[in-house]
Amino acid sequence: MKVLISADMEGATGVTCPDDCAPGHARWEYNRRLLTGDVNAAVAGFAAAGATEILVNEAHADQRNLLLDQLDDRASLLIGTHKPLGMMEGIDRSPDAVAFIGYHTGAGQPGVLAHTYLPNTVTEVRIDGRPASEGRMNALLADEYGVPVVLVTGDDLCCQDAADWAPHAATAAVKTCVDRYSAVCLPPSRSAGLITAAARDGLTALAGRAAVGATAGPTAPPPGGYTYQVSFDAAHLAPAASYIPGVDQIDPLTVRYTLPTMYEAIRCFRAVTRVATSAVENCYG
Numbered sequence: 001m002k003v004l005i006s007a008d009m010e011g012a013t014g015v016t017c018p019d020d021c022a023p024g025h026a027r028w029e030y031n032r033r034l035l036t037g038d039v040n041a042a043v044a045g046f047a048a049a050g051a052t053e054i055l056v057n058e059a060h061a062d063q064r065n066l067l068l069d070q071l072d073d074r075a076s077l078l079i080g081t082h083k084p085l086g087m088m089e090g091i092d093r094s095p096d097a098v099a100f101i102g103y104h105t106g107a108g109q110p111g112v113l114a115h116t117y118l119p120n121t122v123t124e125v126r127i128d129g130r131p132a133s134e135g136r137m138n139a140l141l142a143d144e145y146g147v148p149v150v151l152v153t154g155d156d157l158c159c160q161d162a163a164d165w166a167p168h169a170a171t172a173a174v175k176t177c178v179d180r181y182s183a184v185c186l187p188p189s190r191s192a193g194l195i196t197a198a199a200r201d202g203l204t205a206l207a208g209r210a211a212v213g214a215t216a217g218p219t220a221p222p223p224g225g226y227t228y229q230v231s232f233d234a235a236h237l238a239p240a241a242s243y244i245p246g247v248d249q250i251d252p253l254t255v256r257y258t259l260p261t262m263y264e265a266i267r268c269f270r271a272v273t274r275v276a277t278s279a280v281e282n283c284y285g
């Protein structure tokens with residue numbers, strides 16, 4: 001059984017503040033070990049449940065966070081940026097299951113380090129009218145490839161969010177949100193146990209559903225495709241994003257586009273965030 005792990009950082013054990021996961025910062029150096037520990041805990045659980053191949057895809061910032069020499073040798077690591085599917089690179093390599101480690105809630109929602117791609121520039125993303133976290137959009141992409149989400153780890157609010165877009169996934173809450181930059185955190189010796197148990201349970205449950213023919217297979221996109229609505233924190237960003245063909249400005253702060261598949265919709269979202277980032281100005285945002 002092949003498992004893909006998408007490893008973000010804001011939802012990792014012990015991470016609560018921007019510096020904790022900002023590449024180059026001393027706290028980031030420290031927390032790389034904790035993130036690697038969360039991933040290793042998941043690898044142990046998946047291996048116990050029969051996983052024979054585990055690919056870990058780096059999904060945070062410049063996607064060079066995990067410590068390769070400390071990674072469980074039952075896994076391999078996809079490091080670096082400019083991957084066609086970004087956080088979800090590897091979903092097209094026929095994994096049997098996918099796990100979201102170190103995830104977080106979306107922009108505008110409560111939760112530790114809540115955001116969607118950009119720290120503050122994007123204030124809300126809606127997909128077909130519903131607020132969408134990175135977890136929701138990545139789960140929709142996984143659905144399109146017929147790959148079930150079996151594990152989600154992050155703070156308690158991320159795990160609650162996951163119940164809506166990955167109802168069969170096991171979850172492990174490694175911290176309890178107090179506000180956007182603070183949480184009650186479990187030490188890694190305890191969070192690792194929770195993650196390992198959830199990984200084992202999530203993959204075992206999938207095998208059980210597969211044995212009785214209860215797995216879903218690829219989900220066809222809705223007939224009208226997916227409609228993204230992306231809101232920004234400054235009024236020059238929506239016009240900039242609307243330079244992209246098919247992306248329309250619908251109010252001073254918001255753009256909207258519709259594409260037939262999540263594959264196309266998520267890639268367009270990446271383009272929208274990159275154009276917006278290029279237009280952000282240091283003083284006024």
Ligand SMILES: [Zn+2]
Binds near residue numbers: 008009010
């Ligand atoms: Zn993220």
